[in-house]
Amino acid sequence: xxxxxxxxxxxxxxxxxxxxxxxxxxxxxxxxxxxxxxxxxxxxxxxxxxxxxxxxxxxxxxxxxxxxxxxxxxxxxxxxxxxxxxxxxxxxxxxxxxxxxxxxxxxxxxxxxxxxxxxxxxxxxxxxxxxxxxxxxxxxxxxxxxxxxxxxxxxxxxxxxxxxxxxxxxxxxxxxxxxxxxxxxxxxxxxxxxxxxxxxxxxxxxxxxxxxxxxxxxxxxxxxxxxxxxxxxxxxxxxxxxxxxxxxxxxxxxxxxxxxxxxxxxxxxxxxxxxxxxxxxxxxxxxxxxxxxxxxxxxxxxxxxxxxxxxxxxxxxxxxxxxxxxxxxxxxxxxxxxxxxxxxxxxxxxxxxxxxxxxxxxxxxxxxxxxxxxxxxxxxxxxxxxxxxxxxxxxxxxxxxxxxxxxxxxxxxxxxxxxxxxxxxxxxxxxxxxxxxxxxxxxxxxxxxxxxxxxxxxxxxxxxxxxxxxxxxxxxxxxxxxxxxxxxxxxxxxxxxxxxxxxxxxxxxxxxxxxxxxxxxxxxxxxxxxxxxxxx
Amino acid sequence: xxxxxxxxxxxxxxxxxxxxxxxxxxxxxxxxxxxxxxxxxxxxxxxxxxxxxxxxxxxxxxxxxxxxxxxxxxxxxxxxxxxxxxxxxxxxxxxxxxxxxxxxxxxxxxxxxxxxxxxxxxxxxxxxxxxxxxxxxxxxxxxxxxxxxxxxxxxxxxxxxxxxxxxxxxxxxxxxxxxxxxxxxxxxxxxxxxxxxxxxxxxxxxxxxxxxxxxxxxxxxxxxxxxxxxxxxxxxxxxxxxxxxxxxxxxxxxxxxxxxxxxxxxxxxxxxxxxxxxxxxxxxxxxxxxxxxxxxxxxxxxxxxxxxxxxxx
Numbered sequence: 001x002x003x004x005x006x007x008x009x010x011x012x013x014x015x016x017x018x019x020x021x022x023x024x025x026x027x028x029x030x031x032x033x034x035x036x037x038x039x040x041x042x043x044x045x046x047x048x049x050x051x052x053x054x055x056x057x058x059x060x061x062x063x064x065x066x067x068x069x070x071x072x073x074x075x076x077x078x079x080x081x082x083x084x085x086x087x088x089x090x091x092x093x094x095x096x097x098x099x100x101x102x103x104x105x106x107x108x109x110x111x112x113x114x115x116x117x118x119x120x121x122x123x124x125x126x127x128x129x130x131x132x133x134x135x136x137x138x139x140x141x142x143x144x145x146x147x148x149x150x151x152x153x154x155x156x157x158x159x160x161x162x163x164x165x166x167x168x169x170x171x172x173x174x175x176x177x178x179x180x181x182x183x184x185x186x187x188x189x190x191x192x193x194x195x196x197x198x199x200x201x202x203x204x205x206x207x208x209x210x211x212x213x214x215x216x217x218x219x220x221x222x223x224x225x226x227x228x229x230x231x232x233x234x235x236x237x238x239x240x241x242x243x244x245x246x247x248x249x250x251x252x253x254x255x256x257x258x259x260x261x262x263x264x265x266x267x268x269x270x271x272x273x274x275x276x277x278x279x280x281x282x283x284x285x286x287x288x289x290x291x292x293x294x295x296x297x298x299x300x301x302x303x304x305x306x307x308x309x310x311x312x313x314x315x316x317x318x319x320x321x322x323x324x325x326x327x328x329x330x331x332x333x334x335x336x337x338x339x340x341x342x343x344x345x346x347x348x349x350x351x352x353x354x355x356x357x358x359x360x361x362x363x364x365x366x367x368x369x370x371x372x373x374x375x376x377x378x379x380x381x382x383x384x385x386x387x388x389x390x391x392x393x394x395x396x397x398x399x400x401x402x403x404x405x406x407x408x409x410x411x412x413x414x415x416x417x418x419x420x421x422x423x424x425x426x427x428x429x430x431x432x433x434x435x436x437x438x439x440x441x442x443x444x445x446x447x448x449x450x451x452x453x454x455x456x457x458x459x460x461x462x463x464x465x466x467x468x469x470x471x472x473x474x475x476x477x478x479x480x481x482x483x484x485x486x487x488x489x490x491x492x493x494x495x496x497x498x499x500x501x502x503x504x505x506x507x508x509x510x511x512x513x514x515x516x517x518x519x520x521x522x523x524x525x526x527x528x529x530x531x532x533x534x535x536x
Numbered sequence: 537x538x539x540x541x542x543x544x545x546x547x548x549x550x551x552x553x554x555x556x557x558x559x560x561x562x563x564x565x566x567x568x569x570x571x572x573x574x575x576x577x578x579x580x581x582x583x584x585x586x587x588x589x590x591x592x593x594x595x596x597x598x599x600x601x602x603x604x605x606x607x608x609x610x611x612x613x614x615x616x617x618x619x620x621x622x623x624x625x626x627x628x629x630x631x632x633x634x635x636x637x638x639x640x641x642x643x644x645x646x647x648x649x650x651x652x653x654x655x656x657x658x659x660x661x662x663x664x665x666x667x668x669x670x671x672x673x674x675x676x677x678x679x680x681x682x683x684x685x686x687x688x689x690x691x692x693x694x695x696x697x698x699x700x701x702x703x704x705x706x707x708x709x710x711x712x713x714x715x716x717x718x719x720x721x722x723x724x725x726x727x728x729x730x731x732x733x734x735x736x737x738x739x740x741x742x743x744x745x746x747x748x749x750x751x752x753x754x755x756x757x758x759x760x761x762x763x764x765x766x767x768x769x770x771x772x773x774x775x776x777x778x779x780x781x782x783x784x785x786x787x788x789x790x791x792x793x794x795x796x797x798x799x800x801x802x803x804x805x806x807x808x809x810x811x812x813x814x815x816x817x818x819x820x821x822x823x824x825x826x827x828x829x830x831x832x833x834x835x836x837x838x839x840x841x842x843x844x845x846x847x848x849x
Contacts, residue, residue, distance in 0.1 A: 069638070356637075356639055357641075358638045358664075358665040358667055358668050359665060360642075361660075361661070362662070363659070364658055366657065366659060367799075370797060371797055374797030374799075374800070375797070377796075378791045378794075381794075382792065385788070386788060389540075389784060389787060392539060392540045393539060393540045394539065425799055425800055426731060426800070426803065428800070433735070433785070433788060433792070433807065435788045436786070436787060436789060440777075440784075443777050443780045444746070447777040447780075450776075454546075473745070473749040476749055477741070477742040479690060480687050480691070480738065480741035480742060481738035481742050482738075483683060483686040483690060484734050484735065484738035486686075487682045487683035487686060487734060488683070488731060488734045490682075491678055492675075492679070492731065493675075495727075495728070496731045
C-alpha cells in the first residue's frame with residue numbers, strides 16, 4: 001500500500017483539485033459569473049466553467065417563503081354550482097319538468113323526476129356530463145369518472161362529484177394558479193422568485209431579498225375574480241345579494257348574468273381621476289370584451305352597472321353613455337396602494353380558486369447577513385481548534401489529518417456548488433459539525449496504527465494494518481450515520497434539508513479524503529523521511 | 537515536541553460492571569423524563585404548535601420590553617410571550633395559534649407589523665397554520681422512526697442481531713436523554729430539534745458501532761474469553777479513539793455555541809449534550825447490554841471466518 005504509483009497519485013490529486021475548484025465560483029459575484037459564462041467560447045462544456053455556485057437559502061440572504069393552499073371547499077362548491085347549471089341546461093333542452101327544484105348537497109345535486117319516461121330520456125344526457133379522469137394507460141382509461149350518477153326507482157336522481165373528479169380539478173387549478181402567481185410576483189419586480197407545486201394542493205412561493213413581504217402577501221391572497229354585472233331590481237329572480245364596498249358593506253341585488261369577466265381584460269393601469277383626483281384603475285378590453293361591454297352599456301343606458309371583485313361590489317356607477325371604445329375605469333374607495341395592487345392583480349389574471357396562506361417564513365436581510373457572519377466565524381474557529389488538537393495529538397500525522405480536513409470542507413462546498421444545492425443556516429451548522437466528526441476516520445486509522453505497532457509489528461506493517469483494519473469500522477460507522485442523514489433529507493423541508501445535504505455530502509467526502517488522501521500523504525512521508533517509528 | 541496523550545496505552549478499566557450504577561441512573565433519569573413529559577411537556581415551537589413568531593430589533597436604543605408586551609397583549613390575540621434575546625436589543629414575540637383556521641393567523645402578522653414597524657426592524661416573521669404544523673409533527677416523528685428501522689436493518693445485516701439490538705437500545709437511551717434535556721431546559725422544540733435528534737441518532741450509532749466492531753473482531757480472535765472481560769477489552773482498546781473523536785466534535789460544537797449566532801445556539805447546545813451522552817452510553821449502556829444477549833450464539837459462518845483468516849495473513 002505504501003508503494004506510490006505516479007499515475008494514481010496524479011489522478012487523485014486532479015480529482016481533489018477539481019473538486020475543490022468547484023467551490024471557487026462562490027467567491028465571485030453573480031455578475032462576474034454571468035460575464036464568464038457569456039465570455040467563454042462555446043466549445044467548453046458548461047460544467048467546466050466556474051459559474052456554478054451554491055444558492056443561499058432564504059434564511060441567509062433574507063426573503064419570504066409563503067406556502068399557499070388551494071381552498072378545496074371553495075373548489076368543490078364551484079364544481080357543484082357548475083353541475084347544477086349543466087343539469088338545469090339539460091332539463092331545459094329536454095323539456096323535462098321536476099317535482100321540486102334542483103337540490104344542492106355538499107358534494108353534488110339531486111332532483112326528483114317522477115315520470116319513468118322522462119327519466120329514460122334524461123339519464124343518458126346526464127351520464128354524458130361525467131368525464132373520464134386520468135391518463136389513458138395500456139389498458140384504456142383508468143375507469144375513474146369525474147361525476148357519479150345514481151338513479152333510484154322512486155324517481156330521485158343524484159349526481160355527485162367524485163373524489164377523483166375533485167382531485168383532478170385541484171390538480172388543474174394548481175397548475176393554473178402557478179402561472180397566475182408567477183405573473184403576479186413578476187409584476188412586483190423581484191429577482192428570481194421560486195414558485196413550485198408542493199403536494200397535491202399547495203404552491204410554494206419563495207422570493208429572496210424582499211423588503212416588504214406584506215405586498216407580496218396581499219397580492220397572493222386575493223383571488224381577483226373581476227366581473228361586470230348589472231344591478232338588478234329588488235324582487236327580480238336570479239340575483240345574488242352581494243356586499244357593496246362603497247355603501248359600507250350593505251348587500252345589494254346583482255344579476256347573476258355576467259356581462260364581461262376579468263379574462264377579457266388586456267391591460268390595467270393605476271391612475272388618478274382627472275376630476276376628483278381619486279386613485280382609479282384604467283383598463284382596456286380585448287375585442288370580444290369590448291363588443292359585449294359596448295352592447296350591454298348601449299342596452300342598459302341609465303341603469304347601474306356593478307363592478308364585482310371576488311363577490312364584493314367595488315362600485316356601481318350609473319351608465320351615462322354607451323362605452324364602445326373598449327376601455328374604461330374602475331373607481332371606488334381606493335388608496336394609491338390598493339389601486340396599485342388591483343392593477344397588478346387584474347393584469348395577472350384571476351386565481352382559479354381561493355388560496356389561503358398556510359405558512360409564512362420571512363427573514364430580514366440584516367438577520368441573514370448576521371447569520372452568514374456568525375457561521376463563518378464559527379467555522380473558522382472550529383477548524384482552528386480541531387487542527388490544533390489534532391496536531392497536538394498526532395504531530396505530523398495531525399498535519400496530514402488537517403490537510404484532509406480542509407480538502408474535505410472544500411469538497412463539500414464544491415459538490416454543493418456543482419449540484420446547485422442551497423446553503424442554509426442549519427447547513428452551516430452541518431459544516432461545523434462535520435469539521436468535528438470528519439477527523440474521526442483519521443483517528444480510527446491512527447489509533448489502529450498505534451495499537452498494531454505496540455503489538456510489535458514493524459512500522460510498514462503497522463501503517464498497512466491501520467488502513468485495512470480501520471476500513472471496515474469506517475464504513476460501518478459512516479453508513480449508519482448516512483442512514484440517519486437520508487431519513488432527515490427525505491422528511492425534512494427547507495433549511496433542515498440544507499443540513500441533511502451537507503451531512504450526506506460530508507459523510508461521503510470524509511471517506512474519500514480520510515482514506516485516499518491520508519493514505520497517499522503517509523506514503524509520501526514514508527518515502528521521503530524513511531522513518532523507523534510512528535511520529536506519535 | 538511532546539505530544540498529547542489523552543488516554544494512556546493499555547488501559548484496563550473495568551467498564552461493564554459500572555452498569556450497576558449506570559443502569560439505575562439511566563432508569564431513574566428516564567422516569568424523570570417521562571414524568572416531565574407528562575407534566576411540563578416539551579416547549580413546542582410554532583413549527584409544531586402553530587402560531588406566529590416575530591423577531592424584531594429596536595431601530596435605535598434599547599427596546600422597551602414592558603411597553604411592547606403591554607401593546608401586544610392589548611391586540612386581543614391572547615397571551616403573548618415577549619422575550620429579550622441575543623445582545624443587540626433584539627426581542628421575540630410569540631403568538632399562540634389563533635382560532636379560525638389558516639386565515640386568522642395572517643391578521644396577527646399584519647397587526648404587529650402595523651404597530652411596531654416604526655420603532656423596530658422585523659428580522660424574522662414566521663407563521664405556521666394548524667394544518668402545516670400537524671403535518672410537520674407527523675413528518676418529524678416518521679423521520680426518527682424510519683431512521684431507527686433503517687439502521688436496525690443495516691446492523692442486522694452487518695453484525696449479528698444481538699449487536700444490532702444493543703446498538704438500538706443505546707440509541708433509544710440517547711434519544712430519551714436528549715428529550716430530557718429539552719424538558720429540563722425548556723429549550724424550544726422545533727424542526728431544527730428534529731434535525732438535532734436525528735444527528736444524535738447517527739452519532740450515537742457511530743460511537744456504538746466503533747466499539748461493537750471491535751467486539752466482533754475480538755469474538756473471533758478470543759473464542760474462549762469470558763464475555764464481560766471481552767467487552768471491557770473492546771471498550772479499552774477503542775478508548776483513545778473515543779476520547780479524541782468526542783473531543784474534536786465537542787470543540788467544533790463549542791465554537792458553534794459561542795460564535796454561531798443566536799439562531800443556531802439551541803441546535804448547538806442540544807448537539808453538545810447529545811455528543812457527551814452518546815459517548816457515555818456507547819461505553820456504559822449499549823456495551824453492557826450485550827451481557828444479557830447471548831452474543832456468542834450468533835455464530836459467524838465458515839466463509840466469513842475464512843475470509844477473516846485470510847485478511848489477517
